[in-house]
Structures are given as C-alpha cells and as structure tokens.
Amino acid sequence: MSGQHFRFLHAGGFALDQPMRGLAEIPDPLTDLLIDAPFSAAQKVFDAAIEERVDFIALTGELVDLSRPSARAIAFLLDNFERLDAHKISVYWACGRGDQPQDWPAAAQLPARVKQFSSTEAQELSHFRGDRPVANLVGRSWHGTATFQVGEFKTDDDGLPTIVIANGHNDPPRLAEQLVDYWALGGQAQRQTLGTAHRIIHYAGSPQGRAPDETGPHGCTLVHVGGDRTIRTQLVPTDAIRWHTERISIDEDCTLDGIRRLLTDRVKQLKAEAESRPLIVTWKLRGGHHLAGPAGRRDLAAEWQEWLRKEFFLQSNKPVLWTHAVELDQPELPEAWFDEESMLGDFLRNLRETAALAPAELDLAQQIPAQHRVPALAGLGQWTEEEYRDVLHEAGLTGAQLLGAGDRDS
Numbered sequence: 001m002s003g004q005h006f007r008f009l010h011a012g013g014f015a016l017d018q019p020m021r022g023l024a025e026i027p028d029p030l031t032d033l034l035i036d037a038p039f040s041a042a043q044k045v046f047d048a049a050i051e052e053r054v055d056f057i058a059l060t061g062e063l064v065d066l067s068r069p070s071a072r073a074i075a076f077l078l079d080n081f082e083r084l085d086a087h088k089i090s091v092y093w094a095c096g097r098g099d100q101p102q103d104w105p106a107a108a109q110l111p112a113r114v115k116q117f118s119s120t121e122a123q124e125l126s127h128f129r130g131d132r133p134v135a136n137l138v139g140r141s142w143h144g145t146a147t148f149q150v151g152e153f154k155t156d157d158d159g160l161p162t163i164v165i166a167n168g169h170n171d172p173p174r175l176a177e178q179l180v181d182y183w184a185l186g187g188q189a190q191r192q193t194l195g196t197a198h199r200i201i202h203y204a205g206s207p208q209g210r211a212p213d214e215t216g217p218h219g220c221t222l223v224h225v226g227g228d229r230t231i232r233t234q235l236v237p238t239d240a241i242r243w244h245t246e247r248i249s250i251d252e253d254c255t256l257d258g259i260r261r262l263l264t265d266r267v268k269q270l271k272a273e274a275e276s277r278p279l280i281v282t283w284k285l286r287g288g289h290h291l292a293g294p295a296g297r298r299d300l301a302a303e304w305q306e307w308l309r310k311e312f313f314l315q316s317n318k319p320v321l322w323t324h325a326v327e328l329d330q331p332e333l334p335e336a337w338f339d340e341e342s343m344l345g346d347f348l349r350n351l352r353e354t355a356a357l358a359p360a361e362l363d364l365a366q367q368i369p370a371q372h373r374v375p376a377l378a379g380l381g382q383w384t385e386e387e388y389r390d391v392l393h394e395a396g397l398t399g400a401q402l403l404g405a406g407d408r409d410s
Helices: 027-049 072-084 172-177 256-276 299-312 335-338 343-355 375-381 385-401
Strands: 006-011 056-059 090-093 115-116 123-129 132-139 164-169 183-184 190-197 199-201 219-225 233-236 243-248 280-285 321-328
Touching: 006 027, 027 072, 027 219, 027 233, 056 164, 072 090, 072 115, 172 199, 172 299, 183 219, 199 233, 243 256, 256 280, 256 299, 256 321, 280 299, 299 321, 299 375, 335 343, 343 385
Parallel strands: 006 056, 056 090, 090 115, 132 164, 164 183, 183 199, 243 280, 280 321
Antiparallel strands: 006 219, 123 132, 190 199, 219 233
C-alpha cells in the first residue's frame, strides 16, 4: 500500500549570536549586514517553511548558545516558532551541544507543536496529517559525544518512511545499511549528502556561512517524500552574504593590464551568479612569475587587493563584492640567497635550521609571558605541521624583503 506524499524542511546550525570569523578588517557598509546575517538567514528558513507549506521542520541543533543567549535570539526563535504553530507546522528539534532542552528558558514557553528531543535516549514518534500517520520519526539531542547513537533500524512493518533527526557523525556505510529513509543530521557547517538514493544521509549545513572557508551557497533543505517513499532533496538558499574562493591561473604571457581585465571579467560573472547577494571573495592566483620575483609577489598581491576593493565594492551605495584577500602563490626562495655571505644569507640559513625541527620541538608556549599562560591561550602554543610550514615560509619572505631581497629580484 502506498503512503502519502509529504514535504518537510531540514535545517540547523543557526548559531544566532555567533559573529563572523576570519575578517581582519570590515568596511563600514558591511558591518550591519554581517551582524544581522545569521538572523536574516534563519528568518528565510522559517519563511520558506511557511511559503512551501511543509508538514514539519526537522531542526538539527546549535540554534543559539543557551549558556549566554541574547534576548534578541530567544525572542527571534520564539516568535518564529509561534508563527509556525499558527500555520500548523510542527517542529522536531534535535538540540545541539549549546542549546540543550533543559537549558531553554522556562519563561519562554514553546508552542505545543515544537518537540525538543531528549538527550538521554532516542525518542520515537509518528507525524500525523489529520488522523493518519505519514512518517515515523526518531530523534535524539546531543548527548555528550560527537558520535550520535539512536539505535538500530532493521524492520519497517508499517510501511511508513523512517526519518532520524540527530547531531554528530557515525559510520556512513553502517547507516546506509539500516532501514532509514532519511538521516537528518547536523553538526557541520557545509552541506553534504552521503548514503544512497534510497537511504539518504544528509547534513543541511548552516543557513549562513561564517568564515572564508565556508564557501558557496548556504541554506536549508526541502525534502520531498513520495507516496512510494522515493525522496528528492532541494537546496533553498538563505545566506544573506556569500563567501567565495576564486582560483585563477595566470598565463606566462599575461601582462599586468591583462590581469586586471581577467579579474574584471570574473567579477562580472560572480556578481551575476550571486543574484544581487553581497559576496566576500578570496582570490587565489597561481603563476605569473614573470610579473614579480619572490620578494615582490606579496606587494603585487596587495596592489591588486586594493584595486579590487576600490573598483568593485560599492555600486549605487550598496555593497556588491568585497575582496577579503588576494593570495599569489609563492615560489621557493632562490638557493643563491641561502649561499650569500650576507645578513640575508645568515637569516635564511638559520630559518632553514628551524624548519628542520618538528613542530613539537619548538615550544612556543615558552614565548608567552608567564602572567598570560592561561588555558584560554594554550592553543597559541600548538600548531599543525601545515601551519608550522606556512608560518616559516611567511617569516622567510618577510625577512627577505626587509633584508633587501627585492633588489635581487630579476
């Protein structure tokens, strides 16, 4: 017997009071947009649920940090939950690490149609349309570990689709073997789909990217479940501002004017694809070693960055495209510089000796003044192998510039 077709919205990771990360400088016209972006994106999620007339919303946590919530965030969620309740749209909320059910303010009573799943055990229930069940739901809020546990699903005797709502990670092949039609998961910023066409494991991601590495469209997922239990997912973009990384290879015969034309053409294309949404772009350029030597490439990148900001940021007094950074790949420093009997040569040879050490052998914690050696700063003394190499390479370039390497560039 075939079931009923229904639709639901899968979203999470609002992090309403969490600021944007990774911006060393913010131009004034972007300030308010960046502050309001998490709220604007979350508002579009709730609006989409009402516009699409979904049966319910599956929320996968981290909506607000209840250890230090703002009045604005609590009022925002409560107002929208009440709007959904007025439209008879249920909310099934697998709470995250920061918004546990027991921490929700008692004074802000949730509407009856908002169900917060327990963190102590998985809960099973049915979603009804009228007096007829259309789906089996299983949910559990965050329970102290990044690996979620909701039980095993080996039978579906009633023939209804099963939807699991949880936070965290588990072994995808094991999940795909279970008789669960859709795993509505939260706990990561980027959207991702795993599993198979009939056993979908889906992270909706966050409605708004928060940092330069959270690129591309962000939003929520509209899930269509057919009467025959076929499932189709659809991205509903909600991000108020979009992060983007643009990678460009520079031809060996390209001129400085040619680079500007290339960047101008790419800006036009990005703006068209963004559909009037402000963009924050990191440009990663490779090649063009004929345009500047090792010591001058950062100056050239800084020149292009300044030009892009002036040329394309404001149009009709509205932010359009802000260049977060221009990164021009750096070749290895010439071996001849290391062989010099000069301050530059001495500096680079010492740096090479330091680079031969493992990150753990360089105790940065000892460089932090004793009065500041508190747990909050402990992370400053730890770095990965990649971070270690990047810092040493940047130190080499900076030292080389200060010691006159620019005069040696061909």
